[in-house]
Amino acid sequence: MTVDELSSTFFALADPTRRAILDRLTKGEATVNELAEPFPVTLQAVSKHLKVLERAGLITRDRVAQQRPARLRGRPLAEAADWLARYRQFFEDSFDRLEEHLRTIQNRESDDG
Amino acid sequence: MAETPPSRGGIDREFTITRVLAAPRSLVWKAWTEPEQFARWFGPRGFTTPLSKIAMDVRPGGTCEFVMVSEDGTEYSNGATYLEVVEPERLVWRDRDVDLVVTITLRDLGDRTEMTCHVVGETGGDQALAGWSSSFDKLAESLARA
Numbered sequence: 001m002t003v004d005e006l007s008s009t010f011f012a013l014a015d016p017t018r019r020a021i022l023d024r025l026t027k028g029e030a031t032v033n034e035l036a037e038p039f040p041v042t043l044q045a046v047s048k049h050l051k052v053l054e055r056a057g058l059i060t061r062d063r064v065a066q067q068r069p070a071r072l073r074g075r076p077l078a079e080a081a082d083w084l085a086r087y088r089q090f091f092e093d094s095f096d097r098l099e100e101h102l103r104t105i106q107n108r109e110s111d112d113g
Numbered sequence: 114m115a116e117t118p119p120s121r122g123g124i125d126r127e128f129t130i131t132r133v134l135a136a137p138r139s140l141v142w143k144a145w146t147e148p149e150q151f152a153r154w155f156g157p158r159g160f161t162t163p164l165s166k167i168a169m170d171v172r173p174g175g176t177c178e179f180v181m182v183s184e185d186g187t188e189y190s191n192g193a194t195y196l197e198v199v200e201p202e203r204l205v206w207r208d209r210d211v212d213l214v215v216t217i218t219l220r221d222l223g224d225r226t227e228m229t230c231h232v233v234g235e236t237g238g239d240q241a242l243a244g245w246s247s248s249f250d251k252l253a254e255s256l257a258r259a
Contacts, residue, residue, distance in 0.1 A: 008187070014210045015210065055187065085128075087128075087213065087232060088128050088130065090157055091130055092130060093157040094154060094157065095132055095228070096158070097153075097155075097156075098134070098155075099132070099134060101150070101153045101154040102134055102136035102140060102141065103135065103136075105150075106135075106140070
């Protein structure tokens, strides 16, 4: 998994409705209509959430059937179960960039002075 | 300085990252608290945090909101509320979406700064993390069966 994939997994999981959708999908595949039922959100909102989950590789959707039922995709979720490690990676990544940034602005200051 | 060992699988509730940065403490503080600086580094590689989409009100009870943009243009909205702001040494906030409290501590080492980042999942009296953990436990179980 690349850092970008880890990040999208993390962000896909950082929403209570999306987590609840995944939870529902552990019981088996479901259509948008079925998924929308327990939530106080519109079908459009559920579709949006599904897109985020699909982009993160956490679910797949049937390309043939008209209802396009969604189902869980195992591997990234198993890895994402260790979610705090993802969060840690997020900070480690950011801090690498912080180090670079601090170096850059200090070099610029010493060049100017 | 005590350091929590890196997480080793499972659902850990806290971790600590310590780094010594080659910059004076005042500069590191600005990197966290000034949008112009924050925009230059925050977020994983491949993401940008546009200055135009950062709103910071750095004081206890104030909020920080920003949007991170991935390479494919997907926008991720983030938010937090500051719990403690002690310039230039301590910054504590609670995430808006993830039930986590993050504490940044900056120790003055002259022209260098020791930065400690402590992240803890809040459990006391708050059901959110427990809910999240249990749904992951269920996911993990169902994946094991699959």
